[in-house]
Amino acid sequence: MADKTEHPRNVYLAEQDLIGPLDSWLSTCFAPHRLAETIDDLYAAQPELNVDPGAAAAVKAVEKCDRALERHRAALEAGADIDRKAEVYRQLQLHATYHPVNDKCGSRLMSIRTAGVIASVRGGT
Structure with a gap:
């Protein structure tokens, strides 16, 4: 049921409702006794x-x-x-080849990378 719930792409949040809690949180993170821990956390969160x-x-x-x-x-x-x-198939630049000996179809993506997939053909198609 939860996976079928529609969620909005954005949410309106008034600045006046955010500033107080945000300032309190930042004051806690940058309090003198937590400063070293916060700096370590910020450093660890940096991209490579x-x-x-x-x-x-x-x-x-x-x-x-x-x-x-x-x-x-x-x-x-x-x-x-x-x-x-x-x-x-055309949009994906997918090329398929049928192998009648083992009744399999191989496919290749010709755009960004090549991926081969062998699958049984269903229903003779």
Whole structure:
């Protein structure tokens, strides 16, 4: 039930309602007896600086493609029509090859990375 609940993308919060609790929290974090702990926490939360920006961008792009592929796969498994399937395959740059000897189909994503998947063909398609 909880996974079907719709949540708003944003929430309005008046500044006057936030300032008091935020100031109290910050005063607690930066109190003299907690200052060293807070500094250690802030230091530990910093991103790694030795990350190659190109590699990080590639990882994000692959993750985005993985999410899109999962959405498309779910739509196809839910029974999307054949014309829609062809369009999805074209958008994903997915190339499939049928192997009649073992009745399997191999597929390759030709865009960001290559992934081979072998699956049984259902229903002769």
